[in-house]
Amino acid sequence: MGLSSTDTSNEAIQLCIFDLRRGQNEGQELDKILFFFPAGLPFSKQLSVIGLSEGLITFTRIFSPEAACEVIEAERNSHVFYEAEPDIWMVMVVEKSNDSEPIYRDDALRKVLKEIHSLFVMFHGSIRAMLEKETGGGLIRRHLHSFIMDYLRDFFVGKKLLLPSFHDCLKERGTVQMLTIGREAAIEVQSLVRVLESSAGNTPCYSLILFQDLLDDTINLFAYAVLRLTPHALSSGASSWSYLRKGNTASNVAAESNLAHPSSFSESFYGPTDVPHAGENQYHVVRPLQHDKWSKGKDGYLVTDIWGAEIGTWTYVTPTVWLRQTEERMYLCAYQHRSLTLILLVPVSSILTGEQGVSMVKRQVIENASLKILKVEEKLTKGWGGENAYHVSGYRYLLVDGDRNVSRTSPAAKVATLTKDSLLAMNKVRQEVELEKSRAKLDNSACEKDLEICIRAKNNAWVIARVTRGKELYMVLEKGNETLLYASDAVEKFSNRYCNGAFSLD
Amino acid sequence: MPSDTSSSISGDDHSDQFIEDQLASVTLAEYNDEPSGSANRQANGVVGGSVNQSAQLEIEERVQSSSVEAEEVGQVRGPAEHAVVWGRTVSELEMDGSSSPGSSGYAGERGSSSATTGSAIDEVVQQEIEEARNDDTVEGISDSQMSWPPGKQHVDEDDASISWRKRKKHFFILSHSGKPIYSRYGDEHKLAGFSATLQAIISFVENGGDRVKLVRAGKHKVVFLVKGPIYLVCISCTEEPYESLSGQLELIYGQMIVILTKSVNRCFEKNPKFDMTPLLGGTDVVFSSLIRSFNRNPATFLHAYTCLPLSYATRQAAGAILQDVADSGVLFAILMCRHKVISLVGAQKASLHPDDMLLLANFIMSSESFRTSESFSPVCLPRYNPLAFLYAYIHYFDNDTYLILLTTSSDAFYHLKDCRIHIEMVLLKSNVLSEVQRSLLDGGMHVEDLPVDPFPRSGSSPHLGQHRLPTDSTERLREPYLGIGGPAGLWHFIYRSIYLDQYVSSELSSPINSPQQQKRLYRAYQKIYASMHDKAIGPHKTQFRRDENYVLLCWVTQDFELYAAFDPLADKALAIKTCNRVCQWVKDFENEIFLLGASPFSW
Incomplete structure (x- = not known):
């Protein structure tokens, strides 16, 4: 029984992993690819994504040898880069519905890549190590394939892969x-x-x-x-x-396979070096995310x-x-x-x-x-106060303690009551703060970033970000009055009550 | 850190080639039957290219005329007349016994120094001193061209040089076939390989049905802008946001249009491999000066212009005489002092975009030849009509003040010259030019002078800077000024009037008094500007932003935008109060700091 899904909406999202040390010679470019989603995408297109990524990694190193390409923003797509291990890159390509509307935050997407990789390493060890164990690449491809497909299944809603977007701007993956x-x-x-x-x-x-x-x-x-x-x-x-649901995860899988029998997956994938069709047991693939x-x-x-x-x-x-x-x-x-x-x-x-x-x-x-x-x-x-234990009336917030990797947020159901405008504005502010933070990190500045942003948006919501001593507080106040002092008061109260005054001014 | 980073770029000189190969090999794999994108375009180009042959000619003519500038024109009438004109100007001044040290008398002297007499030498010396003083004090910082050698620097570098790679902000113009047209640093010809790489990136994404806008890597941003056959790229590790950098590329493109018009596109239609560099020959200074202004002139991101502070009567007098000539077939008459407008008048219904003014003023101020003699030059105003040249009569009355008369007619030189003579006479008689010099010395709004009480001080209609004697202003700058800006830690502000398309910015003073600090402040303004004016979700109404450098407050209403910078420790409540006072202050003096009413482009 195969995955008979014919839905191709998955082209809106592509995810690949490639190794810059492989496939250096002409004609062997396919060897670079360790994982590609959707697997049914023609190789020419897969190579095109990887070629562009590789080209830009090399190009950006001319100017920025210490940190190569992190993101490509084009009109219709964003490419988000993550160098998981030296020379092993993960790239996610997401389609934008509307160029001017920032649906995604590249840092949130990068954290998905990071999570995939960390979890993979936790169960299977590093990609490089597995590649060294079996240089043909069949082993790692099989492991990555089943692992990531199991992981991505959580993001499917109906036939669509829903990645963290502005709706999730008050969440922090990896905490x-x-x-x-x-x-x-x-x-x-x-x-x-x-x-x-x-x-x-x-x-x-x-x-x-x-x-x-x-x-x-x-x-x-x-x-x-x-x-x-x-x-x-x-x-x-x-x-x-339910199991049936998994049928939606991969597209164009006629040539591909049955996730339940990962070893049969595209035997033709990389030619004769790969396993023969009957080699079901050649690799025992453990699938912890099943x-x-x-x-x-x-x-x-x-x-x-x-x-x-x-x-x-x-x-x-x-x-x-x-x-x-x-x-x-x-x-x-x-x-x-x-x-x-x-x-x-x-x-x-x-x-x-x-x-x-x-x-x-x-x-x-x-x-x-x-x-x-x-x-x-x-x-x-x-x-325990139940699902809404951490709800603070009037506030929609995210509190992150970067030093301890701990976060706390308003309950999702409460965040969902915010208007799209407020969420988009918060998403944008988070993007700005991410940039400032990463810059401060690259500068190795001794003093940690200290930043306060307080915006009265078009829809009259207050969108607030506070960063101080490794702690971050983001909040949206939709029903506040118009003075800036009201907004800072609200932060002050919250800080004193829930953050031991970490964000209080005095 | 990737272990073989070095290996992938160790062959420094070849890394471009490497990237191209990477992209090319994939392109080939993907588009087997179309070996290269440019071949395709070539085919298209032939079809479209047959239409207009005159475009290139026109542009070539333009280049010649711009390099020779008004000398040609001057020759027609003979140099003698120049001398007469100047002679008269000087003598008139002497008769007037003008005591103003900055009056326009010395203006053209640099150019006509062959006639130098004893007294003229004194004057020249005096002028130089004044220049030096001006540079150090009032406007020196913002008037960038004085403090920088004109033209391109570091021509010897190319993409293999470490120094080149470490430059903080690169700008490139290239053609869609990958031919370099302009590079801020390094020799364009040596950068052919690099330029081809940029082209490869752009067309690779284009072949995938998309358009690349931004690539980010660590502190670096690579911003792309495609304008038909012209590609513009900025590579920057300054903190400026994407929106600012792409706005700067738009301006650079606009500056190119000012020099060449958009009809240059037709050259590419005819021949995709067309080499544009000769067309822009000698215009490096124009681009470098524009690029420097990105962090020195708020007009570059506010899309508004600023006026020289002048009494209402003085500006009225200037406006009236400009209006006279505008009625005689001049499209726009603009009187400017450095990058600030004294007055400007347009023919009926003609409106001038602030960006066009910025680019025009930059074009004029950065070209030394305009300073030395009157000129008649074709210019294109991209927002007015990107396809056609206008003709600009340009004349400097003194070192800072110049007149621009724009017309559609290529043979209006003599008429415009007569207009200028007429204007000059009136300006001298009504002391406008000396007032201009006085304003340059006094400066405009100083945050230290922000009135403490909400109402204008006693006495009817106070004037800006009136309470301060001229010596006062020089003295306060001579001794290290220990002040900490204005009340409540206010360091600086910019007020932009939406309806007038104008802004006023406070004078730079302690602690924002070095070019570095100024640049940092303007970049912070750019950031908050971009954040306020987000395309999808903006404009926001208010923003308060505090980091280790400043407290920035921004307030956007239907009528105005206020950007104010405070000490990072400033008290929020006091800062808000101060902002309100600034708005009131600006309103109290709007007659002096803005050009009101007369301007045709305010509606």
Whole structure:
């Protein structure tokens, strides 16, 4: 069964990954391409995108050797660049519906590319490493293909791929949403963490506690957890992300393939070096982003067959992830009690007995901590204000702590009440701030960017950005009165109440 | 950091070629049956090109005439008459016993120094001193051409030189076949390869059915503008936003049209490989001066012009005499002092766009030859009619003040000369020229003088700068002025009247008193201007912006726009109050700082 989608609206978005070190000789240009979406696009067009990207990377290095091409804005398309690894570039091309209306913010799109790459590396290691393992490129292509297609599936609404646009201007990808908890609950959580860490015996262990959806490696784990592990992800996977839906993800796939059998994907893709048709098992591709693959086991731990089963047994292999900071491979164990999800990371090297050892650690943890877990869940549930817990009446805001990669926002439903004009204006302001920030970074200026922008837009909304000491606050006030002092007062009040005065002037 | 960055550009000289190859190989792959885009165009060009052969001739003529300028014209009447004219001017002044040191008497002396007498030498020396003083004080900073060597610098560089690559702001004009036409730095001929690369990028995107506008890399922006067969590119690592840079490219294109008219396009229709450089030969100074003005003259981004502050009566007197000549078949009569308008008058229904004025004034002020003798030169006003030449009679009354008479008739020189003589006589009699010099010395609005009370000071109709004696202004600049700008930390402001198409900008004073600080301030204004006037979502109504350099406040209404810069520590509430006072102040003096009523283009 193939993906029979005939919809071609996907041409509005293209995403490719290429390696500048490959395909240097004429006639071998195809070798550069490691991933292209939509895969059905004729090679000439794929090469055209990559040729332009490569040309501009080289061109911009003439003037800006320290930072090559980041974005091409043309009348109909934007190309957003991200150098994921040295000489390995990801480029996303998005079509603009209307040149003058800035739908997308390149930084928001770049963060999608960044997230794809970080998650990929977390599960599979770096692209370069995989390329070195198998220089033909078949291995990495297959992995990237299944991984990114699984990832992109989340962005499909109907037949359209919806990327972060101005509607999402009060969100920040790549940050963790922290749950604000009372003092008592915090103490409980702390003690739970201590119990968890000690119950793993002598093995060092990291843990992450998530409640509902709220909470460089932490971000990835958080992102993954929110995408696939939390109760919300588990249930929505069952209800709305039915398998049929995946049929829409790729276009022109007659020649392409069946995502369920990724190894058969375009065998003709790069000629004879690639796998033969029957080589189904030549590459075992683990697809951690596959939907509906996690479920709750009897012991409260989440299980999945994504990583396969132990040979000769029925036990599923415990997933492992690779941490960049410690450069270690870790077992990923997720335990769930109602709305509470616990993620335990145990170094692979610390457990010598394989799966058996892992289950022992898991059991040990539950034995020691189950009571605590119950208690913490109860406390958190009691203290949690629901979906609108972070709503501040009259404000639509995004608060980012860049140093801790933590963010907090107005509930999405509340942000959605803003007019398009306000959202576009905020999107534009964010773009301006991004530019200022990246410039300050390149200048290596010792003092961090300190910036205050306060705009009364055409529709009378106040659109405000404050950047100070690594913290950022963005807000839209639609019903404010017209004086600038009103707007700064509103910021001041918010700052004093919710940000410990970080944005207050005195 | 990518490890083999160096490898991809290490062959510095070949990197252009490399990019082209990259693009070309793909082009070839994609368009197998169309080997190159330019071949296509060539075919089209032949079809379209048969229409007009005169265009090129016309332009070539124009180039000759501009390089020889008015000498040709002068020869017709003979140099003797020049001398007579000048002689009379000087003697008249002497008779008047004008005490004004800046009067127009010395004006042409540089040009006619062959007749120098003892007293004339004194005058020349005095004039030079004045010039030097002017440069250091009132207008020196904004009048860029004094402080810069004219023409292009760093001609020896090309794209292989590190110094060239590190220049902060490049401008290029090239033809659609990739031939270089102008480059701000470096020798155009040596940049042929680089130019071809730019062309390859543009046409590559074009072949994909799109049009490239901006490429961003780190601090650098590459901005593209396509105008028919002419491509313009800016590569900049200044912080200026895309909108500003692309507006600057528009102006550069406009400046080219001023010199050549848009009919130059026909040359490309006839021959896509047409080499335009000879047509623009010797006009480097015009472009370099325009480019310098981007960060020195707010008119370049405000799309408005500014007037020299003058008493209402003085400006009226100037306007009246200009009106006289306008009624005698002159399309526009403009009296200017540097880049500021003293008065201007248009024939019925003819209107002059501020951008045209900017480009015309830049064209005149940057060409040394206009200063030395009266000239009659073809010019095109792109906003008025990009396809046709007008003829400009240009005459400097003194070092700063000049008259432009525009006509559609190519043989109106003698008539315009007579007009000028008439105008000059009246201007001298009514002391307009000496008032102009006085205004240059006094300057316009100083933020330090912003009245504290909301109402004009006692006494009927106060004049700008009236309370300050002439010596006062020089003294305050001689000693290091320790002030911190105006009240509430106000450092500078620009007020733009929407209906008048005019702006007034406060004088630059401490702490904005070096060219670098001025440039930084103007770039900050450009940024906030672009942010306020966003095409899709603007214009915004108010904006407050504080960073480590300034507090900027911008206020856009139906009638005016105010841009004000304050100390970064300024108090918000006080700053707002101060802005209101500035608006009131401007209104109180609008008779002196704006050209009111008479102008035909205010509606």
